Amino acid sequence: MVTPSPVVGMIGIGQLGLPIAVNLIRAGHPVVGFRRSDREAFAAAGGRVAHSPAEVARAADVLLLCLPDERAQAAVLDGEQGVMGALTPGKVVIELGTYRREFKIAQADRLRAQQVEMLEVEVSGSPPMVADRRAALYIGGDASLMERCRPILTAITEHHFHLGDIGSAVAMKLIANALVTVHTLAAAEAMNLGVRAGFDAHRVAEVLRHGAGNSAMFSIRAPLMAARRFSPAPGPFETLEKYLHMGREMAHSLGCATPLFSTAVPYFERAIAAGMAQEDISAVIKLVEDESNHRVDGENARAR
Incomplete structure (x- = not known):
């Protein structure tokens, strides 16, 4: 007798949650989801639209939460038609949001x-x-819960890593996003150098990604920089912003020197202050280019 796939609930089917839900549906999992608006793509992919977080929680064996911040999370957990009043013993919650370690531990305790x-x-x-x-x-x-959830995790991606207790995953995520910040600024610096050395921007992006200087962020962001394709944004400044603050706080609490991250963060903060929040973070190259122009103008002024 074939055991039916568990029903997966998904609250938060936006920019990140939607492709997660689609992967689950393609793997054969029945997925019921809730989002306040823009639910058409989810329904078109084969998802069943619910009308409240509580409806999702009641229908799901495993509930995935993919919300942007602690305030939104609290509203879904405890607001009208919230999750906490609808969950029953034996269910599993997979928390996909990035929040403070203390917030996550408190949430896990409440669920337990x-x-x-x-x-x-x-x-x-x-x-x-x-x-x-x-x-x-x-x-x-x-770890045993992770093994029980492995079919769902594998439907999302083959690459998963157990790191320890609740709170360990967010620490690793902040480390990863510190590298995203540094590597994106480094990619912008390299692209600007290449263009000013006389190369076509597309050629710089193509050549460097095949050599020792390549990085995941260069491969993703350099073509966007070359094409000046900053919108629609696969990764906007406004999404990265909370990771900048949380990463800086974690490094400070651990007493860690972060010379590159500390240098890079102000560029992204300046981009947000300049009204670029909804552009992709590859647009940080505009600040590097602007600084380069000011430097050339200053040198020309001194020469005169």
């Missing part, structure tokens, strides 16, 4: 009091990487 288990899963990868099943999952929580 209702005999509901929680797995912390941080997604490292842009929405296109998630769609192509190339993202990585950083996982915190009970």
Whole structure:
């Protein structure tokens, strides 16, 4: 007798949640989901649209939460037609959002009091990487629970790593996004150097990604920089912003020197202040180019 796939609930089917839900549907999992608006793509992919978080929680065996911040999470958990009043013992919650470690631990404790288990899963990868099943999952929580959830995790991506207790996954995610920040600024610096050395921008992006200087961020962001394709944004500044703050706080609490991250962060903060929040972070090259222009103008002025 074939055991039916567990019903997967998905609250938060936006830029990141939608490709996760689509991967689950393609793997054969029945998925019921909720989002306040723009649910057409989810329904078109084969998802069943629910009309409240509570409806999703009641229908699902395993509930995935993919919300942008702690405030949105609290509203879904405890608001009208919220999750906490609808969960029953034996269900599993997979927390995909990036929040403070203390917030996650408190959430896990609340769920445990209702005999509901929680797995912390941080997604490292842009929405296109998630769609192509190339993202990585950083996982915190009970290892045996992870094994029970493996079919669902594998439907999302083959790359998952158990790191320890609840809170360990968010720590690794912040480390990863510190590298995203540094590597994106480094890619912008390299692209600007290449163009000013007389090369076509597309040629720089093509050649460097095949050599020792390549990085994941160069491969993803350099073509966007060359094409000046900053919108629609696969990874906007406004999404990265909270990781900048959380990463800086974690480094400070651990007493870690972060010379490159500390240098890079102000560029991204300046981009947000300049009204670029919804552009892709590859647009940081505009600040590097602007600084280069000012330097040339200053040298020309001194020469006169």
